[in-house]
Amino acid sequence: MTDMRRTLLWVVFTMSLVLLWDAWSRHNGQPTLFGGPVPAASAAASGNGVPTPASAAANGATPVVAGASAPAPVRSETFTVHTDVMTATFDTLGGTLRRVALNKYHSDTDPGQPMLVLDETGHRYEAQTGYISAGATPLPTHLTLMSAVPGDRDLKDGQDTLTVRFESPEVGGAKLVKTYTFHRGQYTVDVKHALTNVGSAPLQPQLYLQLQRDDKAPGAHTSFYSTFTGPAVYTDEKRYQKVKFEDIAKHQPGDSPLHVQKANDGWIAMVQHYFATAWLVKDGSPREFRTTKIGPDLFTVALVQPLPAVAPGATETSDATLFVGPQEEKKLATLAPGLELVKDYGWFKVLAEPLFWVLDHIHKLIGNWGWSIILLVVLLKAAFYWLNANAYKSMAKMKAVNPRIMELRERLKDKPQEMQQEMMRIYREEKVNPLGGCLPIFVQMPFFMALYWVLMSTVEMRGAPWIGWITDLSAKDPFFILPVLMTLSSLLQVWLSPKQADPMQQKMMWIMPLAFSFMFFFFPSGLVLYWLTNNLLSIAQQYVINKRMGVL
Known part of the structure; x- marks a missing residue:
């Protein structure tokens, strides 16, 4: 009986360590103890990371530019915006936010540099937005070359907000004005889309808010400790749903959905250790949630909002909030219902929260x-x-x-x-x-x-x-x-x-x-x-x- 008691204790201790180690290896893409290596593509994503219209139509999974499977290269410009808490890099191609460095957090790999969340150095990780049409009419997307309206690029002393605006050319009888508003001390960015119908026929637009990321874990992860990296979807009914990159890669048309598909509330996010990005929109408006593999190692999670018809000469305005920052539980809870869940306690949530x-x-x-x-x-x-x-x-x-x-x-x-x-x-x-x-x-x-x-x-x-x-x-x-x-x-x-x-x-x-x-x-x-x-x-x-x- 003495041996049994000691053996039980050591079995519990040993299995706890083994299971934790196996979970870390699995999340980090390393070979696991109970199977082969976790599938992970290593080839670089090609082109602009957008699938062909044919593939998109087949799975309905991600917004694309109609009729352009491989758009001709365009010359875009990038510029940087500075606030007290972040340094953001924009690209005039789609008015896309390509890179965000958090000034108050140091890099995992270089303590002398700020932490990069949205990052184009060594990773492909962007916040994209645009429109798709319920019909065949092309509309401005994240592949549309836009012009940046001149203005301040630094948040000055005594200034509480900083605005960056992009204007698109006419595409399919529509023009888009995209406005980013930064706030002092905040990791949230207000994003306003104003779509104007300059044509002669009504438009049936759908706004997409998308996070595109490769499947590489952050550089600080090792085989000894790692946490979940990947997309997440939240609705009041289904609550918080993590979606693994490998599950998205294996998913086929006709398979059971990996997450909730439609709702009138909720948000999307990309989660990694300590930090997250999320698109938030006001509740009550219909929306769809889509996850897709669009390249050898590139994935997207998108929130798509069907909008009212836009008559000729009219303008449809949509507001959203982009969060790019640390997983500070109390602050996240004030931004959107359930957003604090990106700080993932796993099975021990009931005990971990009060602790x-x-x-x-x-x-x-x-x-x-x-x-x-x-x-x-x-x-x-x-x-x-x-x-x-x-x-x-x-x-x-x-x-x-x-x-x-x-x-x-x-x-x-x-x-x-x-x-x-x-x-x-x-x-x-x-x-x-x-x-x-x-x-x-x-x-x-x-x-x-x-x-x-x-x-x-x-x-x-x-x-x-x-x-x-x-x-x-x-x-x-x-x-x-x-x-x-x-x-x-x-x-x-x-x-x-x-x-x-x-x-x-x-x-x-x-x-x-x-x-x-x-x-x-x-x-x-x-x-x-x-x-x-x-x-x-x-x-x-x-x-x-x-x-x-x-x-x-």
Whole structure:
């Protein structure tokens, strides 16, 4: 029974690490432990990333320019806009927002450079808009060469807004004026589309708001920790739906939909670790949601809005909001229903949300995320103090009777049935439950796994210092001090635990912490700090109980 109890604990611990590692590998495009490598195309997207009209008509999946499968090259211009929180690069081809650098966040690969979210350097990631027609009439799209109206390109002191405007030529009897409005201190950009019918026949336009991205994970992801990268769709009815790039690539006409197709509310997003982009429109207007693979490694998620007919001489105006920024949970919740869900807690959402609420309030009091992590773990250990105490008392009793059990095993090793009966008699006499230490651990595990994902997904940890050499809780310990302490604490826990009767199992008890501790050398220091704090508190409580019960 002693061996069974220890084996159960190690199986749970081992499988947790294995499953986490496999999930990280799968999200990062690495070979998984339970199958081959995740399919991922490596060829560069060709042309402008827009499928041919024939393919688009076949699957109805993405807005295209009618009659132009390979548009002739056009000479466009780019220019940059600066605000206090972002630097945005526009292209006159479609009035497209091609690149956004967040001034207050450093790059994953170069701490001296700002974080790029919408990025054309090493990635293909753009925010596109335009019109398609319910009929065959072409309308201005993200492939229409537009002209930028002269104006300010920098948000000046004392200025709260900055406007950038594009005007299209006449296409299919329509002209488009696209206006971007930036706000001081905000990661949202208001985007207004004004479509004027300059022809002689009514127009039946549909506005599309689209995010185009390659399937490469952000540069900071490794085989040891990674999170979801890809499109997401939200509606009040279906809630938050993540869509994997590989699922989009494999999807065929006639297959079950990967996400909700139509609604009168909701938004679309592209999600990556810590950051997201999203198109938001006011609720109550009909919309369609579309995801498509449009190149070897290029994908889109689009929100398409059917608009009223536009009579000759009339103008139809549509408003939308583009979010490009960090996954700050409280701020996202104020922008649109459910937008905070892009900060993904996975299965542990029910526990993770209140844990983050407590962590955030602790940080408001003490102002340091590292000490906030430590204090939150202390609070959790205090909440489970009596559960842990019962577990450690059970382990202490097991340690006290362990010499008798080992002697019994040696003496009756050829009589397993008699040995088992004698062991059960000793447990009854000493009032020992061999599995008494398991239940408290099972009860606590979901809480500590939820806290793990809170720390994993909280952008506020990015660039946040703790003490001394730990200047970024989202990065690995530069001197590996915390991982070494973590390894030593795991070995100390083995020493405090009952000795195994089987010599091979006892060796495994010492080898397992060493075998898995190397992973902590690559974990973010905030996660290692959390595990180390939990270990040290467990050791302290276990030591005191062992001392009281005379097994030390």
